[in-house]
Amino acid sequence: MSGLIEFFADPGNWSGSTGIPVRIGYHLLNSLIALGLALAIAVPLGIYVGHTGRGEAVVAGMANALRALPTLGLLIVVVMLAAPLFSSSLVFTAPAILVLVLLAIPSILTGTSTGIQTADRSAVDAATGLGYTPMQVLTRVQLPCALPLMISGVRGAMLQIVSTATVAAYVSLNGLGRYIIDGRANNDFGQMAAGAALVAVVALVLELGFLLAGRLTISPGLRRSERRLKVTAGAAPAT
């Protein structure tokens, strides 16, 4: 514990390329890039699956299979296989981010498709009756109805990414995990604990951020049913 306090008290740990602000920045940057890529892939795919009902079994099977794959193993395999394909500056970053994206996709995908599928049937019918085109039904009724589950999926994905980005320090991804890895290598337990504490704080702050985002974006009309279905706390498989 004393090592932890010493680490935070040392001004040297607050500046420079291995300082706390830079490491937090890298951790968040890598996570956001991965989340952005995962969103770009998973949301359209989820809308397609949810809207047409095609490929549900494939999606569910993929999600289950990915869950059973040990993240650390996957990370190391991808880095070892893909590292030769990237130029020197991205040699470790790109494969690691690829894995983060891969792990984030299932939860966003299922959140989106399930959300769209389970949008209140009578609301969809009413919108169709009012003369909405299928596209309008999707964007004005189904998507807003799907939002609680989508946000819960994105939140799960974000936690998974932040968590895996910590582990990815083992394969040289820059970020807060480096304190844990470097601390372990130098038997500097204070540094390890400091890194772990920072990661935990970042994860908790992001979790709170998502809670707030949910409050602000989910239509008030959905909130009651949301509570009834208890879909709120969608935590990631903490990895």
Add this chain to the structure above:
Amino acid sequence: MNLTWLSSNLSWILELTLAHLWLTLIPTVVGLALALPLGWWAHQVPRLYGLIVGTSGLFYTIPSLAFFVLLPGVIGTQILDPINVVIALTIYTLALMVRVVADGLAAVPRETVEAAEAMGYRAFQRFTRVQLPVAVPVILAGLWVAVVSNISIVTMAAIIGVQQLGSLFTQGYSLGLMTPIVTGIILCLLIAVVLDLLILGLSRMLTPWRPAAARSVTARSASATKTRPASAGATTGPSRPSPSEGSGKGVLS
């Protein structure tokens, strides 16, 4: 595959596999045992539900590697002691299962509970002989999610030097050798399959009245995405392995 490496490390691999099994099973069993009374409590007292589920959900937010490292500072164990991994995983399992148990109990049809009450069952009997057996499919579906994520989370502990199948990953990485890594992944998947069969058997034993088709993994996951509005979590994260049947009516009515 590098067979020379495999054959010369066979006994070590066996050791790691056994360690991995223990590190996965002990937290799963202890976590479930703690979750049953706590989940019942959360179900009985609606006001507690939010508190218990919210607090336990918060633990799930903490990345496992950070959890392994922080625990010794909180409970005073040695930093590289495997017990930290066991405790962390127990907390994760508990956090997940409390919610599953509470939701599973909530999904038991009201008429069933009322019938038991009318027949003179006391609260405890009602719980052990009626509510719990009816909630078994939901609880076991949740347990499967917990087991599978535990198998994966245990491997992380290799980074801080706790020996189990994850050690094959770090070993392979430092040697630049694919064989140990692939071996480790295959063994992890194998453990997942074996434990899934175990849970399936358990489910068959505890709920002899259910048709066999409803129990297979594929049916479980397909029904999870298809029929249940609240089930996204079953696939989005271990937070909501959903009540797979019986409960649909409850939500709609």
